[in-house]
Amino acid sequence: MLVSIYRYNPEKDTAPYMQDYEITIPGNRDVMILDVLALVKEQDSTLAYRRSCREGVCGSDGMNINGKNGLACITPISEATKGKMDKLVLRPLPGMPVIRDLVIDMTMFYQQYEKVKPYLENNTPAPAIERLQTPEERAKLDGLYECILCACCSTSCPSFWWNPDKFVGPAGLLQAYRFLADSRDTMTQERLAGLSDPFSVFRCRGIMNCVNVCPKGLNPTRAIGHIRNMLLTQQV
Amino acid sequence: MVNSVTNLGRSGVYDWVIQRLTAVILALYTLFLLGYVLATPDLTYDVWKDLFSCTAMKIFTFAALLSMCAHAWVGLWTISTDYLTSSAVVRFIFQLVCAGFLFTYLVWGFDILWGV
Numbered sequence: 001m002l003v004s005i006y007r008y009n010p011e012k013d014t015a016p017y018m019q020d021y022e023i024t025i026p027g028n029r030d031v032m033i034l035d036v037l038a039l040v041k042e043q044d045s046t047l048a049y050r051r052s053c054r055e056g057v058c059g060s061d062g063m064n065i066n067g068k069n070g071l072a073c074i075t076p077i078s079e080a081t082k083g084k085m086d087k088l089v090l091r092p093l094p095g096m097p098v099i100r101d102l103v104i105d106m107t108m109f110y111q112q113y114e115k116v117k118p119y120l121e122n123n124t125p126a127p128a129i130e131r132l133q134t135p136e137e138r139a140k141l142d143g144l145y146e147c148i149l150c151a152c153c154s155t156s157c158p159s160f161w162w163n164p165d166k167f168v169g170p171a172g173l174l175q176a177y178r179f180l181a182d183s184r185d186t187m188t189q190e191r192l193a194g195l196s197d198p199f200s201v202f203r204c205r206g207i208m209n210c211v212n213v214c215p216k217g218l219n220p221t222r223a224i225g226h227i228r229n230m231l232l233t234q235q236v
Numbered sequence: 237m238v239n240s241v242t243n244l245g246r247s248g249v250y251d252w253v254i255q256r257l258t259a260v261i262l263a264l265y266t267l268f269l270l271g272y273v274l275a276t277p278d279l280t281y282d283v284w285k286d287l288f289s290c291t292a293m294k295i296f297t298f299a300a301l302l303s304m305c306a307h308a309w310v311g312l313w314t315i316s317t318d319y320l321t322s323s324a325v326v327r328f329i330f331q332l333v334c335a336g337f338l339f340t341y342l343v344w345g346f347d348i349l350w351g352v
Contacts, residue, residue: 159318162317162318162319162321163317163318163321195248196247196248196249197240197247197248198240198243198247198248198251198317199240199248199317200248201248202248202249202251202252203314228252231248231249232249232252232253235247235249235250236249236253
């Protein structure tokens with residue numbers, strides 16, 4: 001199988017380039033892209049990519065696979081090459097600075113994540129044991145808390161490409177809503193005030209690239225819609 | 237919170253509301269004009285002049301004109317802050333040119349409307 005991979009080592013290369021590798025998959029099995037990368041790595045040990053859990057939990061190996069962002073460890077070859085030639089094109093997640101090969105600098109992504117204060121804030125006295133929720137209140141967090149911060153969604157969003165320093169991006173906004181929807185959080189007004197500017201939330205144009213690529217099947221566009229409704233209800 | 241001194245409502249919420257509200261006004265105005273043209277087979281200059289001489293029509297047209305300017309400003313401001321990010325000077329010049337055109341259209345439109 002032909003695998004074309006984005007290569008860039010800033011210490012040696014003046015510009016990025018695509019390098020082709022011919023690999024043989026043992027038993028012709030439908031392996032994951034991460035396994036393909038391991039086979040390439042056997043041929044060329046200079047190739048750099050991130051990986052850790054190899055089962056779609058840590059979010060380390062997000063990359064652009066045949067034009068679509070996804071996790072290498074849970075994307076089988078059959079899915080990546082669907083409807084195309086028997087060729088695999090792997091690039092780093094788009095719109096972010098490349099450190100080397102498939103490894104990107106995620107500083108801006110984490111800065112936006114930090115901006116939404118992704119932790120519970122409650123200014124009432126702490127109860128003796130824990131802050132309880134009804135099953136209904138807890139159910140509101142389903143589809144929000146599962147995000148693994150792989151950055152597949154934010155790096156597929158044109159609004160995030162244009163303004164990564166101002167637009168929070170789908171991943172950050174999903175987390176923002178996760179705490180806005182939490183019955184135990186008491187800082188709703190302050191959180192909304194921090195999101196009412198023209199960039200943080202309202203740069204979302206609802207094109208749903210984020211929904212299309214999320215490897216966990218989450219829906220950041222819906223969460224952004226909920227935030228927008230909360231802002232409108234509060235300020236109009 | 238990211239602030240910008242050049243956007244219309246100084247807030248994402250206001251801009252969002254302004255853009256939707258003005259879109260509704262523009263849609264109603266377009267549909268009305270389209271309906272009027274289709275429902276008036278004998279559309280002469282005098283009929284057209286009578287329509288725009290009516291105060292209600294002047295108010296409706298001016299509302300549409302204001303809506304067009306506000307709608308265009310929100311949209312063009314968004315485009316300028318999406319695509320002209322490398323130079324604040326270029327972005328500001330683009331915004332000034334847009335503002336100049338929109339202001340001209342507004343005054344010109346007002347002049348035509350009240351000249352009927």
